[in-house]
Amino acid sequence: MLDKRVELNCEEEERREKKRDKEPFDSLYHCGSLLGSGGFGSVFCGQRLSDGLQVAIKQVPSDRVQQWTRLPGEARPVPMEIAMLLRLGGGVAGQEGGGIIRLLDWFEVSGRGFLLVLERPPYCQDLFDFITERGALPEGLARRILCQIVEALRFVHSHGVVHRDIKDENILLDTRTLEVKIIDFGSSALLKDTPYTEYEGTHVYSPPEWVEGQCYEAGSLTVWSLGVLLFDMVCGDIPFETDREIVAATPSYTRRISKECQSLIGWCLSYQPEDRPTLEQMASHPWMEGGGETEEEISTLPNQSL
Structure with missing residues (x-):
């Protein structure tokens, strides 16, 4: 039987703890026009302000989250989707798992639910x-x-x-x-x-x-x-x-x-x-x-x- 807990290794835990001290979403990313929407949320085009990287921003209202879980260092539960993408390591391009969309960042924002910043490949x-x-x-x-x-x-x-x-x-x-x-x-x-x-x-x-x-x-x-x-x-x-x-x-x-x-x-x-x-x-x-x-x-x- 596979362990039902979502476990991150020590290196990932360290990275998560540092990550929680980062600036607010609006200071780091610009959220643009709607790309599409579905039962679990909406996806917008976006841009990382530090370097202009084009990203996709998935907004998931808290009341649409179907499954929750806990992550090390996080006081509040998060959507299972975030935990699963972290578990997959984001599918780093050029490495095994490159066929998976990468999770670059994520935020919980009052009144907006969860914002997942995802890679947005061109073309x-x-x-x-x-x-x-x-x-x-x-x-x-x-x-x-x-x-x-x-x-x-x-x-x-x-x-x-x-x-x-x-x-x-x-x-x-x-x-x-x-x-x-x-x-x-x-x-x-x-x-x-x-x-x-x-x-x-x-x-x-x-x-x-x-x-x-x-x-x-x-x-x-x-x-x-x-x-x-x-x-x-x-x-x-x-x-x-x-x-x-x-x-x-x-x-x-x-x-x-x-x-x-x-x-x-x-x-x-x-x-x-x-x-x-x-x-x-x-x-x-x-x-x-x-x-x-x-x-x-x-x-x-x-x-x-x-």
């Missing part, structure tokens, strides 16, 4: 908008994106965290480099070996066992969501809209898809959780090892920015 677009604009993606491009997501999630799970809301809107794609960042850990939780009985993710990405029995396990939930996401990428839309369709677990293909790709999707979308692959098995599936996209596929990607 990025979320995968939902990317697919909406371009339609179904070539398999080579979908493979390149999915391979990065799977590796990032393996890193997340290895650090005792489960995201619980993997979907196209929570994947940022750099349209120049095709590098991926997983965002929005508002539904995340500590990884455990026993079933979960609460779910704050997106319903059309949820598995049959949640729809029918209101419980699921971390690994099988994640893999089911990845099956939905892969179908979404190669067909241009999600496979299921209703509970009946989710429970039937039989996607209807709207485009010509390779047998290898259909094989992986079908495996991930197995009705029985135990019949689904692990993340490691996904990574070694023949379709995942089929090579990168063609030069023609890359050349069709125009630069986009947030």
Whole structure:
């Protein structure tokens, strides 16, 4: 059984204690226009005043926080999202875990709730908008994106965290480099070996066992969501809209898809959780090892920015 406490090492604790003595948010950052909003809060563009760094600022009202936890050196509880991002080390660019959005800073501000200062990579677009604009993606491009997501999630799970809301809107794609960042850990939780009985993710990405029995396990939930996401990428839309369709677990293909790709999707979308692959098995599936996209596929990607 994995420890349910969020523990930070001594070096991190020291850093946290120093951090709490910093200046107020408005002295360090400028908060700009709204980028988007959802059930857990709103995200604004922002700028770090010391060096002009472009950042994203996520505002989470205290009454929308679903899970709380405590951090060393903090008198008051904080949203689980902050603890999980700290546990992941922010996904430092260029190192293992680089596929995770980095938490640069955070504040609790009276009347505004919690403000999370996150990295804002240039030329990025979320995968939902990317697919909406371009339609179904070539398999080579979908493979390149999915391979990065799977590796990032393996890193997340290895650090005792489960995201619980993997979907196209929570994947940022750099349209120049095709590098991926997983965002929005508002539904995340500590990884455990026993079933979960609460779910704050997106319903059309949820598995049959949640729809029918209101419980699921971390690994099988994640893999089911990845099956939905892969179908979404190669067909241009999600496979299921209703509970009946989710429970039937039989996607209807709207485009010509390779047998290898259909094989992986079908495996991930197995009705029985135990019949689904692990993340490691996904990574070694023949379709995942089929090579990168063609030069023609890359050349069709125009630069986009947030």
